[in-house]
Amino acid sequence: MESGKGKKFMNYSEKWKAERERKAYLALDDGTVFHGVAFGAKKDALGEVVFNTGMSGYQEILTDPSYAGQFVTLTTAEVGDYGINPEDIESRGLFLSGLVIGDLTEPSNWRSEKSLDGYLKESGVPGIYGVDTRTLTIHLREHGNEKAYLHVEDGDMREEDAVAKAREWEGLDGQDYAAKVTCAEAYEFNQAIKQSNNQAIPHIVCYDFGVKTNILRSLASWARVTVVPAKTPAEEVLKMNPDGVFLSNGPADPAAVTYAIENIRKLLSSECRSGGVGECRSDGVENSPTHNSPTHPLPIMGICLGHQLLSLACGAKTGRLKFGHHGCNHPVKNLATGHVEITSQNHNFAVLPETVPDCLEVTHINLNDNSIEGVRHKTLPAFSVQYHPESCPGPHDSSYLFNQFREMLLTVQNV
């Protein structure tokens, strides 16, 4: 509801006085310090500073587990204008280290139920506003992402000490954050499906490295989805009789998630039976001689961290981008159709072009920097994209990829 009819307008005298007393700062490990005003939870934090250039979607960004271990700087000028609603949530909680913004505003939107400030407070996440986010962004563009310490707590803290803490922090390189944000145990994610012709509903097992809910919603619109913890062995996944396996997005360094790479290798070499009823074995040998439906390779789709892991499993290497891609306006070209999609992006690591193995074909590239945005296995039914076709936030241009995965499932079964 349009809240606040007859609401009293802000008393700036008081507001400014309060702001003068809530001074906070963000100290980067190179010694640069950005001052501002504290909001959200009064809790100092450590993290890596990244910037996101999307102009809408702060609620989705806050609840995206891929931001675990990071301070998210939103470059958009005003944050908080549409408040917080109960629907636009992308995971079970907030995993980011903190929020860095230019201006904090009061909500005005019919779906809003609380303010951004209140939401961060109750979620235990600190924030800082009044920061010149443009200067910070250009600093990051020029120096790359940096480790930082956010001081919002009451009481003075010397800036040198904060910088030192930022320097001491281990950072995200080589860190397995998927393990920190993944679900504790497997669960089903199902919603009503419009079924036609009594077609069998396929079963998809989704590895949760920090999965966003809209990925699950997208898959569950045509499939039965089982979400499994990041460390679930391939054998256990196969026992669930999946018609396809999905590798989710997630935080931090893909190279550190070695167990997942191992599991994906196993899955790539697995066969499964058509129709979602066959049993699968990792060695590809029929274990049930009485069952004579043909077997076929297991379809796999990956997004973001899932894409990096699939590529690593196929023999590619990943590395860090200078300041990553975080935003909603990146043009990506689909090399097969020539069509350009405006995409949602959130990653610091990427597949290195010179390491793409022969078995993979590059399907999508980023038109801004020609980095790899999608690959497909040349012989197996497996593909992945670096960006976020599930959007939330961002344009819906690439949602066709979920259909492509569905088509792939049907095709392999009908061969």
Added chain:
Amino acid sequence: MKRTDLRKILIIGSGPIVIGQGCEFDYSGVQAVKALKSLGYEVVLVNSNPATVMTDPDRADRTYVEPLTADYLHEVIRRERPDAILPTLGGQTALNLAMELDKRGVLKRYRVELIGAKAEAIERAEDRNLFKEAMRDIGLDLPRSGSAHSLAEAEAIARTIGSWPLIVRPGFTLGGTGGGIAHDAEEFARIVSGGLEASLNHEVLVEESLIGWKEYEMEVMRDKAGNAVIVCSIENMDPMGVHTGDSITVAPILTLTDREYQEMRDDSIKVLEKIGIETGGSNVQWAVNPKDGRRIIIEMNPRVSRSSALASKATGFPIAKIAALLAVGFTLDEITNDITGKTLACFEPSLDYVVVKIPRFAFEKFPGANQALGTQMKSVGEVMAIGRTFKQAYLKAVRSLEAPLKYHDAASYDPWFKRELDEIEEYRKFLASQKDVLTGFTRLTGLEENTNPVNPVNPVLQNEQAYLLLLQAKVFGFSDKEIAAAIGSDEIAVRNSRLALGIRPEFGEVDTCAGEFEAVTPYYYSYYGFSTGLTRFAGLTNPTNSSNLVNPVNPVKKKIMVLGGGPNRIGQGIEFDWCCCHAAFSLRKRGYEVVMVNSNPETVSTDYDTSDTLYFEPLTFEDVMEIYDREKCDGVIVQYGGQTPLNLAEKLEKAGAKIVGTSPKDIALAEDRDFFRALVAEIGMKQPASGIAHSIEDARRIAKEIGYPVLVRPSFVLGGRGMAIVYRESELDSYVSEAVAASEGKPILIDKFLEHAIELDVDAVSDGETTMIGAILEHIEAAGCHSGDAAAITPPVNLSDKTLAEVKRYTEIFAKRLNVVGLMNLQLAVKDGEIWMIEVNPRASRTVPFVSKATGIPLADLGALAMVGEKLPVSHSPFPIPHSPNYYCVKEAVFPYVKFPGAKITLSPEMKSTGEVMAIDPDRFGAYYKSQVACGSPLPKSGNVFLSVRDDDKPHVAELAAKLKELGYGICATLGTSTYLWNHGIEARAVFRISRGRPNAIDLIRKGEIQWVVNTSESDGEASGDSVKMRSSAVASGIPVTTTLAGFAAAVAGLAETRVEDAVYSLQEYLRPMRASADAAMS
């Protein structure tokens, strides 16, 4: 890829500036011409507006300054045989013309292709029913509605819709009468009954009202491969019901969640696909119910629009240029983003700032007109401001308006925002709404409590709290002047304190990508940052970003700042922007670096590649001086942007800026009444007798002494009460009593009015030694009509060689005496062979672009070079006296009366026109005739002319009426005029005066029996009331109205001379002989 099957492309401009179609289409045309020419296409341009940069003869290959009608375009097409027409960059005018050419079969006959938008797509977007059907097909929500032929049917529809209010629109009425908004059943019954009666087919449309809903816009670009991007999203602060052109708008959209935004994005792209916009930009408008989010499609414009111009300036994405490239075959991923120089145009700009646009109104010019905002656009201009927060942008936009607002007084805002604050507040309170901002001002008590924190000698300043307080006020967006008002100080004192404290603005870049990539096109806005201020106070070094570094100073290049004109308004519009652009062009060509400052998003001056560095900032002392200091300019040009920069000149000079060209002191002297009278007397020139009256008695005495008629005006203009000509004491009395009341006892200036004199405009340029006349313009209307409203012709046709030589001599003398360096405009009157001085303005005038088009003399360019110290080319000076070309140019004004029903339609000393057209023809009367066609009121080639003239004019009218009879026209006249005509042997049908009986003129207009109204009115009394009604009803019916005898005479001569086949020639052909010598002069 570029299409190689096209060679020659015709671009249609948008014609004169009118409300709803401003100079944004010059900006789009310029971009398109540039883009297409750079690809090697031959570009032919048609536009009747001489004040445009696009019609400069060195832009297109062939430029036709001809009326924008299908007939003239047909001629151009016949002559030029273009392969294609690009109709999407000249507003609705160009789109309509393209459609008409298509319907007439012209395009088919000459095998001309429409590029940018196909006829079917335009049809589908423009036709209400086809559009609705198409939208329903793709599943979009539309307002619930139905049509009824009886009250019972209408009531049934009302029940189905189920909510009030409801909009009732009668089908097929004349002038849209009979509809309305019904808030309850009773009102509904009344309006429906009235509507059924007014409707010719006894039908009313009943529609759900969206009034009060949130309004949003999306600017979409789409290429032939189907790639589509949203260039900019816009949120209107004024709800549905107020025309978007009159709404305060904000970019980007701020109050939609990503989910809502992306759904709107998907649907906007779908709309383009469905309508069939294969290439180019379109604007899609949405209404959203603020209570439940229900979203309804309002309309889409299949062309570059006012919003696209705003979107381009707001994001740095050159929509018009890209639209032109897409139209000739490119795809978005083949075009580079000029701002970054690296990334591609196929992306969606990300903004790290907020943009606010506020419209500017001119109601003071149209007393009597309905001022309520509604679906009819009424604003004449707009400002745009950029800030790092909404509040900063909003407050900057407010101060860019140049409105006399009192910062603590909400009521002073009302005439400038024309909004019922309390009612609309609900829809615009999404942020610090206007009222909130105002509250902010009054709540600056924190500042007040701290005694005087901005006094640098006050020890309180050592106090961090006080420093922070001032910083907070600046970060909030308050100007020094506003802070001064809040604490009872003055602007300069606050500024000095601020400078002493080191609180200076940061500068952000409009870079399309929120800092993600480096920008190569310097396009800036200022802001105050909290974090940088805090760091600075702590004595630390601020982190800097590359956009905060001024461009490396080029030691060889001198840097000149050009101040633009701010928002368009009546009397200060595109003509001044044209001058500013030409200052930039000529100075850059000569190796100077040009820094442009302006706040008007419609202009070419604010295009990213017009100057070397662009600042989108308010034209106030504070904002301009900060830029001047930061850029370390070598000088600033204040005489090209109209009154706005002139008003700043003195303060800027005092603060250390170097004003180049005529000094502010000399400019002020020219306006000093006493000084100027003495100067004119000393030079030995005639000037109208005058006096200053402090009371009615004074006024009567002075008027009697100098003799009627007299020109009267308040010495201190309030509320737009302007000048008037009065013919007798009774008129004087009523004028003076009103004016004295309005001006709180300030005196009234009375001048002798030179009746039936010829008025002249002289535009000249001087370097301080040599003075060169660009052209002498002879007004077609007799003296007394504002020069901006008068039709004028050049070269002059009624002046002797002796008079011309005198004019030249006087021009040179005044240039010398006023130490003019740069441009100068003289207004003179000639009566009985004698020259009278009216006024001298040592600055750019409204007619400079017209003169440059008419003569090929680049006046503004020469003026800019003179200001930086270059000498005019004496030896080459090819224009000692206006040459006599073998063609004539007529300038005619265009008025916005149709938007202001009820306003007086009369030419007076107060300017009311919004724009102008130019017509060129080998024959002087032919040129006048064309000018009437071009300004949209073509004189009828047959039919009945209605005459109603004042007594003084009657002796002259008989001859003209006889001529019309000869040409086959019928004459109708009011009783008085017709009696006079009968007495002189001219048959005329007599009708009643409106106030006396029927049938009267209005009846005949309604019945379509009158094709032209000639009405030279009295300025008061019964006849005047009649005139207002008659002229309004003629304007509403699209019938030409002539209000002066001189205009009537020129028109009759024009009709007599007009050939059936109107030949068209390009400006380049007309100017060829002149251009050669002009080029020599410039080189």
